[in-house]
Amino acid sequence: MxxxxxxxxxxxxxxxxxxxxxxxxxxxxxxxxxxxxxxxxxxxxxxxxxxxxxxxxxxxxxxxxxxxxxxxxxxxxxxxxxxxxxxxxxxxxxxxxxxxxxxxxxxxxxxxxxxxxxxxxxxxxAEPLSESAPLTIHDLVIHPGRHEVLIQGQQVDLTVTEFRLLHMLARRPGWVFTRSQIVNTVHGDDYPVSDRSVDVQVVGLRKKLGALGDYIETVRGVGYRFKE
Structure with missing residues (x-):
């Protein structure tokens, strides 16, 4: 084959x-x-x-x-x-x-x-099929299969890294992810990107999400989570 x-x-x-x-x-x-x-x-x-x-x-x-x-x-x-x-x-x-x-x-x-x-x-x-289903959180809709994010029906222009970060957090609301976990999940194990780059990506993602950026919460000394 x-x-x-x-x-x-x-x-x-x-x-x-x-x-x-x-x-x-x-x-x-x-x-x-x-x-x-x-x-x-x-x-x-x-x-x-x-x-x-x-x-x-x-x-x-x-x-x-x-x-x-x-x-x-x-x-x-x-x-x-x-x-x-x-x-x-x-x-x-x-x-x-x-x-x-x-x-x-x-x-x-x-x-x-x-x-x-x-x-x-x-x-x-290895991506589970269940993770391809759209996520709807109030005015925010995430389409994993299309790599598309909508806020009140309007498309938000995200990079692939920002999309993966948002999808990772949003599909497990309330779950805290460390910066290292985020790097490994978004980019793969042993990737040459510093944990601090996650902070920069989160800042950019929050800005693009506007008022809905508040859904992404900082857990001081640990990492980030998506508000339940």
């Missing part, structure tokens, strides 16, 4: 061949393209289960490709692992805020890349 279809986007031919060879050897179906424009077209035509996306691309760069894919309802659900020679925290955070599921820096070990890819696919397939 064929494994998942992976779209690989990189303008370096040797990287494309390295990744294609190793993924094919593991049984994955692989489509490889070299530009951002090709990535956008191909993602819509082949419906991949995951995208490996280089950050530095000619023309439309990887960050813009990620942004466009995550804004499109037809591709917003597809997990993206970003590949880049940049390893600074600012670049990692930018990729995450745009919706990347993971971030691997070059040069990388093919075994490590495949392990990270499998982890992302496992997290995606």
């Amino acid at each position: 064929a494994k998942e279809h992976i779209l690989v986007v990189d303008d370096e031919e040797d990287i494309l061949e390295l990744v294609r060879y190793n993924l094919t050897k593991e049984g994955y179906r692989v489509t490889a393209v070299a530009t951002g424009e090709e990535a956008l077209r191909t993602a819509h035509s082949i419906h991949p289960e995951l995208i490996l996306l280089d950050l530095m691309l000619p023309g439309v760069d990887g960050l813009e490709v990620c942004r466009k894919l995550k804004q499109d309802p037809k591709t917003s659900h597809v997990p993206i692992i970003m590949l880049s020679a940049k390893g600074e925290e600012a670049d990692i955070v930018t990729g995450l805020e745009l919706g990347a599921a993971d971030y691997v820096t070059k040069p990388f070990s093919p075994r490590v890349l495949i392990a990270r890819l499998r982890a992302v696919l496992r997290r995606r397939s």
